[in-house]
Amino acid sequence: MYKTVILGTGPAGLTAAIYLARANMNPVVIEGPEPGGQLTLTTDVENFPGFPDGIMGRELMQNMRDQAEHFGAKFIRGWVKKVELSNSPFIVTVEGLEEMKTQTLIISTGASAKLLNIPGEKENIGRGVSTCATCDGFFFRGKKIIVVGGGDSAMEEANFLTKFASEVRVVHRRNELRASKIMQDRARNNPSITWSLHCIPEEVIATDKRVTGLKVKNSDTGKEEILESDGIFIAIGHRPNTAFLDNQVKTDDLGYIIVNPGTTETSIPGVFACGDVQDHKYRQAITAAGSGCMAALDCERYLDSKA
Template identity: 50%
Template sequence: MDNQQAERTHLLIIGSGPAGYTAAIYAARANLKPMLYQGIQPGGQLTITTEVENYPGFPEGIQGPELMIHFEKQAQRMGADLRYGLATKVDFSTQPYKVWIDEEKLIEADAVIIATGASAKWLNIESEQRLNGYGVSACAVCDGFFFRGKEVAIVGAGDTAAEEALYLSKLCSTVHMLIRREEMRASKVMQERVKNTANIKIYWNTETDEILGDKTVEAVRIKNRKSGEMHEIAVKGFFVAIGHNPNSEVFKPFLNMDEAGYILTQPGTAKTNVEGVFAAGDVQDKIYRQAVTAAGSGCMAALDAERYLSEKGL
């Protein structure tokens, strides 16, 4: 595809979760006329959650999809050009930067904000997806509050799983921690904290056979990997903490990333190793992964992009 077929924009935003929409709001208010492509899941991970109680400004809570509709409408009202489409190829080697949408449409941009988020890793069992948002969750900090005083299960053996199990232990009566092997991958310190927490019960050599419940989670059926024995545990919540995959694959030839694929940004900024390319939200944040922190980093990315374009006279 040659340059004559390309569409040109000062600022292209890739992704439409809290980070992407916030970046669009700030950039549009700065009269940058941003173009935003919403990606494969417009609204991001919040569109597959139910109640959101920890986003400021909604004292009664709000449904995740509804919150993202508010974000989208605000970005539109500010003048952002919102479009459907997925970035399938990029070329950040020369200015203007080139981004191909759905493998066919070429966009040339003076600056790019990447806000493609991260996708939770799942166990890939039918009941997990059917009950997602109805007792099944991939974020204890987001949803643990709904299970105060109740029994829950959590799957995972790394530091994230240990941290989330400890978080849940402060809210829930019992946390059943399901670990596939005879040992945890978590750091020794985190392992000791988990083992020394009275209401965390660890199940070694255990995998999830099925999450039970018609409309909400009622129990989990587990299988001992050595004996083959099946066992049911009555729980109201089931948390998957086996990690996330940042949606960054298409950018790997050009951007510095950590071993897990999270885009590296300069501390205190949204700047990547490529001048004029910025990253915000869960695609560069493997620590906090909250809607409010993603929105904050989207704001940072828009302000950084505005300064960059101004300094370049663009």
């Protein structure tokens, strides 16, 4: 029987682990086969407080993990196949391991950016391909940038990136945008944004580990061309990693876990959620870490109330 089990090892889960380990709660952290969350996909992180010269994303996550382990957190690697939350203690089933029973559960499984799944995309993430404008826009000061997408997030990122880039081009496979009218108007009225509509992305072009363009095909004429670019931002949405919960915890229409305002409490007492799995607005490492702190404190108070 464990006091608490944490699912996920991004900034939220690791911060929760640090706090709970320091409180002698002996947390067990379940990390998947690619631990560290989305931050391990980026290179330099320059907006996390305390690192004036920046830090590599993977190094920051390793430092957090080492800190949690130093205070006594236990890490187990494996896929969480299912959780049973109908009764307390909760049961967590990890592939290849025996069932784990826990008094509390912290869900920090994050959200995955939707990708185009075209050649050259995944292998160039962090080398010119990005899924976060606020994270990486600064690195493209004075550069040509492509934003792929037609929804609100794509319009918002395109507008934001004009603060840095010399040119921002929006690529969308249709002529009509899915974005709300106000977001469309803001983007269309921005003189720094150009448009390539009816264009289907086919391949990310890169040389010497550096993105140089995006190969697209016109959906009307079938003509292919390469749009020159120093960076490509994929803005087609995120998918919260909540499928394994099997609808046991209340979520919104997009699948993000709903928490009580000002807390990390979910619809099930003793189950807490932090990080991007419950945040589709900010999605920053620092806000995720902050919510991980909140989850640890909420969890500790819950256990104290049951003692």
